[in-house]
Amino acid sequence: MTNCFILLAAGKGKRFKSNNPKQFTNYINKPLFMHSVDKAIKSRLFKSIIIVSNIPIKNIRDKSIKVIKGGRERYQSSQKALNFIKNKKFSNVFIHDAARPNFSIKLLKRLNTNLKKNKAVVPYVTTDNSTKYKIENKIKNLKRENLLFTQTPQCFNFKALFNLSKLNNTKISDEATLFLDNKKKIKFIKGEENNFKITTKSDLEKINIQNFYGIGFDIHRLIKNKILYLGGMKVPFHSGLKGHSDGDVIIHAIIDGLLGAMRKKDIGTLFPSNKKIFKNIRSPNMLSPILKKMDEEGYFINNLDINLICERPKVSKYRKKIVNSLSNLLNVNKDQINLKGKTVEKLGLIGKEEAIACEVIVSLKHYV
Ligand code: ZN
Numbered sequence: 001m002t003n004c005f006i007l008l009a010a011g012k013g014k015r016f017k018s019n020n021p022k023q024f025t026n027y028i029n030k031p032l033f034m035h036s037v038d039k040a041i042k043s044r045l046f047k048s049i050i051i052v053s054n055i056p057i058k059n060i061r062d063k064s065i066k067v068i069k070g071g072r073e074r075y076q077s078s079q080k081a082l083n084f085i086k087n088k089k090f091s092n093v094f095i096h097d098a099a100r101p102n103f104s105i106k107l108l109k110r111l112n113t114n115l116k117k118n119k120a121v122v123p124y125v126t127t128d129n130s131t132k133y134k135i136e137n138k139i140k141n142l143k144r145e146n147l148l149f150t151q152t153p154q155c156f157n158f159k160a161l162f163n164l165s166k167l168n169n170t171k172i173s174d175e176a177t178l179f180l181d182n183k184k185k186i187k188f189i190k191g192e193e194n195n196f197k198i199t200t201k202s203d204l205e206k207i208n209i210q211n212f213y214g215i216g217f218d219i220h221r222l223i224k225n226k227i228l229y230l231g232g233m234k235v236p237f238h239s240g241l242k243g244h245s246d247g248d249v250i251i252h253a254i255i256d257g258l259l260g261a262m263r264k265k266d267i268g269t270l271f272p273s274n275k276k277i278f279k280n281i282r283s284p285n286m287l288s289p290i291l292k293k294m295d296e297e298g299y300f301i302n303n304l305d306i307n308l309i310c311e312r313p314k315v316s317k318y319r320k321k322i323v324n325s326l327s328n329l330l331n332v333n334k335d336q337i338n339l340k341g342k343t344v345e346k347l348g349l350i351g352k353e354e355a356i357a358c359e360v361i362v363s364l365k366h367y368v
Pocket residue numbers: 218219220243247248249252
């Protein structure tokens with residue numbers, strides 16, 4: 001079963017009142033539409049991602065992502081994208097409005113699970129407001145319990161949606177409308193309150209952001225005949241760091257900092273040194289389950305401040321490379337990482353080049 005993710009980012013967003021359409025505005029450290037793209041990638045549910053945009057998008061290096069031009073109306077952009085992939089043999093397609101950047105990867109996974117037995121799965125939320133509706137200038141009561149507010153991402157069997165969509169030539173606000181109008185079955189699942197649509201500038205401030213901080217410290221002894229790994233990269237040196245793993249003090253301290261900020265105990269609890277399976281494990285592999293947890297729970301790295309404590313190797317010589325390596329491993333910008341070198345006046349084990357230590361403070365943002 002192969003899935004394609006279509007991101008509709010061609011809207012003009014008149015109510016947003018800006019020259020830059022809202023889906024390209026900066027929102028929580030990146031262009032708004034990129035939040036959806038990054039989540040689609042991280043979910044690993046999609047073979048291909050199609051971004052429909054009327055503005056050229058540069059700097060997309062991922063080969064699974066294609067940018068195509070949209071239409072004037074939302075339904076036309078959606079049709080163009082479905083046409084674009086019609087011969088690509090996708091079983092399913094997810095359609096999402098770029099103006100909803102705050103859905104969770106968990107929601108994507110629930111949609112996907114429900115798609116196994118259904119041809120259309122659509123998330124919805126309810127309302128707490130008392131509800132009325134107007135018909136022929138008369139206002140009547142409506143039972144709020146019966147109201148469903150549909151969101152995106154919505155997902156469909158590709159053929160079923162393609163066949164309905166190609167016949168449509170009227171404005172619709174979502175693909176669920178097509179299924180309902182044609183009396184086709186939809187499986188409705190619970191959506192997310194946070195997955196609101198960003199329509200006006202004040203919506204950008206709507207989400208509640210909390211900051212969390214974590215501290216990490218690590219020290220390993222230096223021994224001969226071992227490769228020195230720092231920040232996930234090999235550093236030429238007379239010795240390497242002794243340990244159950246590759247002894248990468250920088251990554252270990254970062255892991256403890258991240259766990260600290262998420263209030264999830266410590267590295268030793270997750271990777272007990274008496275467990276054989278973790279013997280000689282490379283530290284980037286220890287980092288990946290932590291980053292996955294962060295994604296799933298809505299944490300983002302704000303910044304990292306690192307003190308590498310050693311007489312040699314000279315940090316200034318490797319700073320750029322280590323920061324680059326960490327930026328790739330952590331999927332954050334280089335300017336969110338600071339690496340400082342600290343010597344110890346030749347004192348103690350570290351001073352005699354028999355050990356290297358590292359301390360880290362991380363700051364995480366959490367969206368709730
Ligand atoms: Zn360690």
